[in-house]
Amino acid sequence: MLQQGKPDSAQPLVTVHNPMGYPPKVSRKQPADRPTSLDGKVVYLVDSRFDDSLELLKEVEAWFARNMPSVDVRIRQMANTYSKDDPQLWEEIKANGHAAIIGVGHCSTCAPAVTTHAITLETKYGVPTAAIHTEKFDKVVRSVAKMGGLSQQPLVFVPQPVMGKTPEELRAYVEGPDPISGKPVMKEIIEALTVGLSASAEDAQFERSTPRLVEPDTEDNLHAAFLRNNWTDKLPIILPTDARVADMLAATSRKPDEVVGHMQPTTNRGLWEYTVEKVAVNAVMAGASPEYFPVILALAAAQVSARGSTSSSAAAMAVVNGPVRNEIGMNCGVGALGPYSHANATIGRAFGLLSQNLQGGSVVGETFMGSLGNNYTYNNLTFAENEERSPWEPLHVQKGFDARTSTVSIFHGCRSTTFSLGLRKEYWREHVRDMLLGTDAITAPTLVLDPICARQFIDRGGFVNKQDLLDFIYETAQMPAGRYWDLQLVQNYIYPRATFGEEPMAGKLKPGKDELVHIFRPQDINVVVVGGESNGYWQIYGAHYRTTVSVDDWR
Structure with missing residues (x-):
């Protein structure tokens, strides 16, 4: 709900x-009927396969063995990663x-x-289900339960973290108090599975809508209200008056009410919908000029959030190609990734603002x-590729677009960055591998x-074609299988997919621990040329390519 101050009559x-x-519309669902007791019943413990979840569930199993031995407890792991239905x-x-x-x-x-899986078991399969979480995600999961149509879904909490804890510590979690409820x-858990669930009064009144306009107020109060309501990136904004929004909308042929x-x-948070006008509102707030609006619309049309909620703190990267770069004065030379171009800065900022507001928020503790x-999220590494000085075809041509088409390509991740200067003659291959x-x-x-x-990559390695360089990167990025599978991120996100038989992940399980395995898939590796040739610096971002969208389609 919008919080505003008292208007200043002056x-x-x-x-x-x-x-x-x-x-999104919330469709209320009915929970499963409960047995009056678990004595003699079969209770499944479902491992979500993330960061030692199984170890905590083993302590739950041991608790049943000690305290309720008549319960038949069966542990099962989900077949794939936690994000997949089973x-x-x-x-x-x-x-x-x-x-x-x-x-x-x-x-x-x-x-x-x-x-979401707990709600599915409850409402689709008729199985009473309790979900265990750590207390850090209390607000997150209550919001998800409400969005999922079952606000009374049983949610039980243990302390954070679970990963790396000893069996004794996890046993203390299980035998101790819920840090949220006490x-x-x-x-x-036993009560959650044996006592019927009833909807709360709050759930009965859970209806949401978004008014087109904010209640009139003074500029000072509106700025304060936007800040309090988490509609900004905590920096000053341009208030989206009707005249400013109309000027922005005039830069596209699309209708204001068209869904983008x-x-x-x-x-599992619920997909929010947004129109051309809503994108324009956020573009105004970012300080973007109307001539930038087709690029901003293309970013919105990608449907990739620059404010994704992952505990790994990801950011986005947006690379603009084609004639629009010069038309709107984007920087692809000296300082292209810095705060030296109005177009780069405000387009990137608009990407962040539209992401957080059009997806339903980016609030610490709830939706973030x-x-x-990640400091990159302020303008999301938004820049134009230096096509004129690149020795290879530009990124959008690599992705199947005509060179004369204006596009924006979106990458996601940007958590890890390595950096170097040039390529030395003797050990350049090893230096690339280390990066x-x-x-x-x-x-x-x-x-x-x-x-x-x-150009040094061409001089040193003979990579006249970009594909040759991509192939070299793929072959160079290898490590011993034992080290690879011991990485926590790989255990969380790759190992479940490998055990499910998904290739090429499954193939990496076959080599011995000292044999080399490829870290990345060749089709996922990308190269972008940018910079003003003040020196031969370069960086490698851990940035997963998501999509390329035509800017021309949004003019």
Whole structure:
């Protein structure tokens, strides 16, 4: 709800647009019927396969063995990563079980997924289910449960962290109190599976909508209200008055009420819808000029959030190609990735603002859970490729577009960065390998090269064609299988997919621990040329390519 101050009678009242998108409709669901007791019943413990969740569930199993030995407890792991549905397992639980406990939700993406799976078991398969989470994600999962139509979904909490804890420490979690409710964890779980659930009064009144305009107020009060309501990036904004929004809309042939896309901060949070006008509102707030608007619309049409909620604190990168670069004065030379171009800066800022507002928010503790945060999110590494000084075809041509088409390409991740100057004659291959090993192993590398360094790759390696360089990067990025599989990120996100049989992940399980395996897929590696040739610097970002969108389609 919008919080505003008391109008100052000395200042004129101003009417501005509401920057938020349109929330998805919530369809209320019915929970499963509960048995009166678990004695003699079959209870499934479902491992979400994230960061030692299984170890905590083993302590739950041991608690049942000590305290309720008549309960038949069966541990099952989900077949793939926590983000995937597992209907085969749900059918098994429905056919053979009387209740389920699923966990542990202890990251910003797995906690919503665990809650969603619990709701699925409850409402689609008729299995009473309790979801275990760590207390850091209390607000997150309650929001997901409400969005999922079952606000009374049983949610039980243990302390954070679970990863790396000893069996004794995890046993203390299970035998101790829920840090949110203060009740004993196992008592809470037993009650959740045996006592009927009833909807709260709050749930009965849960309806949401987004008004087009904000109630008129003074400029000072509106600025304060936008800040309090988390509609900004905590920096000053331009108030989106009707006249300013109209000027922005005049830069596209699309109708204001045309739906551009849908977005959410992470999976299982509910897709919010947004129109051309809503994108224009956020573009105004960012200080963008109307001539930039087709690029901003293309970013919105990509439906990739620059404010994704992942505890790993990801950011986005946007690379503009084609004639629009020069038409609107984007910087692809000296300082292209810095605060030296109005177009680069405000287009990138608009990408962030439209992401957080059109997806339903980016609020710390609720819709954003990045543990460290990421400074790149202020303008999302937005720049134009230096096509004129690149020795290779530009990025958008590599992605299948005509060179005369204006596009924007979106990458996601940008958590790890390695940096170097040029390529030395003797050990340049080893230096490239070391840089690649410095990026995170689950986000493919995107090489960002000054034109000087790009030409050095040709001089040193003979990579006249960009594909030759991409092939070299793929072959160079290898490490011993034992080290690879011991990486926590690989265990969380790659290992479940490998055990499910998904290639090429599954093939990496075959080599011995000292044999080399490729870290990345060849099709995921990218190269972009940018910079003003003041020196041959270059960087490797862990940046996963998502999509390329035509800017011309949004003129």
